[in-house]
Amino acid sequence: MKQFIGSLYVRLVMVFLIALSASFATMYFLFLTHLEEARNSNFARSIATQVxxxxxxxxSSSAASLPSLNGVKLSQSPPQAPPLADxxxxxxxxxxxxxLHKELGRKVVSIPLSGAIRGMWINLITPLNQPQWMFIAMRKPDAGPAGPLLPALIxxxxxxLGGGMLLLWQIQRPLKQLGKALESVGESRELTMLPISGAGEIRLLSQRYNxxxxxxxxxEEDRSTMLAGVAHDLRTPITRLRLLIELAQSTRSGEMQHNLDDIERITEQFLIYARGNDDEDIELRNLYLFVEEVAGPYISQGVSIVDDQRDIVIPVRPNSLRRALINLIENALEYGSQPVTVYLSQDHDSIALTVKDSGAGIPQNLISRAMRPFTRLDGARGGKGHCGLGLGIASKIAEAHQGTLVLNNLEGDxxxxxxxxxxLPSKTMK
Structure with a gap:
């Protein structure tokens, strides 16, 4: 809700609403002012005609002999103490x-009269300059001075307002689509193409994004193809070297085989990183049974499993998550110190799958670097290094599950x- 209220669309609508309200209010006020002036001008013209x-x-005759005029009252003197005008x-x-001064060409003396009878007394010019006053009745203006204007303005x-909001929405909607599409960049292999629609500038922006x-x-395709091709092509000479080593029966055959194992492991990591895991099906798995299955082969190497949480069932990509957990366990065994413990924990909105070792850890300033692909920390974790993809693959797999990989040094060792x-329900994982 706060995000919607603070959005560009709402701000533009508020500015448009305020500007439009001010414009229409000013227009209405100016019309009422002009209407009142026009009515007063007509009324003054009518009075001048009567005068x-x-x-x-x-x-031509005396005041007493004048015929009776409707709405006109003559008197030689106005009221002595007239009520105050409203x-x-x-x-x-x-x-x-x-x-009246403009119409009659002379100054007019007028005395307003309000109360039960509203009007004003106006002095007249008589042949003998005798005082003579004429009373002009004035009625109150109608309650609705604008007539049909107010409904028309509404x-x-x-x-x-409706047209402006529609126009603003036609700008906001493509921008919102662009924001969602940009959010997927770097998080998913399948990037969203934007529809080419809207105003010219929006269409141009969508075309450039596409x-x-x-x-x-x-x-991404070229990079994945290159990595997969290199890793695949390395397997054949590795197999041939294994065969030659076995045939040669050298005293250093074991050392050679160990080096070939390292090369093969690095090649496998390249393949895993290049292949990704977006095409793997999602399955509901009991995490404790899953951890027990993955960590079981490492128990003889000093790995233990804490079984406090046995009933956690969530949707996962099992092969990918297995690879991530294996990488963390092997990193702990190779770079840390025993004992190594694997355990689960859960709060109201997340589940943590943790591998803990008793080693010296990674310097705090190198932790963010450690999760980058193809990064080797030769001076960290016992001075050993691999191809630099173990933690990178684990982090990538965690992100594919809409999660995160967090590395943390404990106090002491x-x-x-x-x-x-x-x-999350399984349908929300893409």
Missing amino acids: RLVEELLH AEMARRLPFLKEQ VGFAVF RMVDRLQRY GFTASIYLPV
């Missing part, structure tokens, strides 16, 4: 006086190599 008409009638009238009055706001993926896949596996 001119009454003044012309007063020039807020709405106080806001409109300055504008009305200014407009509909327009909804259309713009070309990168195509190059990576070709590089002791070293652990643990494969942490997540507790």
Whole structure:
């Protein structure tokens, strides 16, 4: 949820929503202001027309002889103590006086009147300059001054907001797909190709990513083919050398055979690393029985198994995990010190398969280097080294199970190599 709230899409939607709301609110306010000015201008024009008409009638006859005019009231003097105008009238009055001044060409004296009867008294110009006032009634504006504007603005706001969110989603969705695809780079042999869709810039980005993926896949195929070819081609001369050594019956035949065993073991490691394990089927296995099966042949060499956890059953690739555990056990036997212990542990979300020895361990600053492929730590773990693929293969197998390989020096003497596996259903492992 936090990741969604902090995503680029949500931020863009919030910015768009704020900008759109501000724009429509400003538009609505400006329209209301213009509408009020237009109404006041029309009202002032109407008053000016009435004032001119009454003044012309007063020039031709007396006020008493004027015919009755609807909404017009004349008086020689306005109310002596008029009630204070309400807020709405106080806001409109300055504008009305200014407009009347423009319409009549003279300054107008007006006295607002509010309460039960709303309006204002305006002074008139009479032939003999006798005081004469005319009362103009004013009604309150309608409650809905915008009329049909507000629903139209709401509909327009909804259309713009929906269209903007759709446009932003068309940008966000390819970026999200690209993020997921980039996450798979380096973690899976099967890299995801992106669909070419969306805006021009997004299409160009997808095309460039697909070309990168195509190059990576070709590089991986070439690398795997090279390693597998080299390892495969080495087997034939190794077999011939074994035969020649047996036929020669030299006093150093045992030493030669030992060197050939080392070469064959390195060749096998190359094959395992090049081949990978993505094509192996996933099976449900009891881990204790699995560990007992793998570590059993090493018991005579000082390896023991702790049997506290006997009921852990999870989906694994058995052949791959067997190779990883064998590598850790052989590393402990060769580079560490006995006793070597293999045990299982489990918490709420992970399972640890650990190999512990009593050796001096690996210097802390070299632990991250130790898990890189083709890395040999000649000065670490007793000064011995292999082809540098043992821990690299174990780490790669752990990642294929969505887990990790963790190396740790214990206080005093002791070293652990643990494969942490997540507790996941078999369908989630790819």
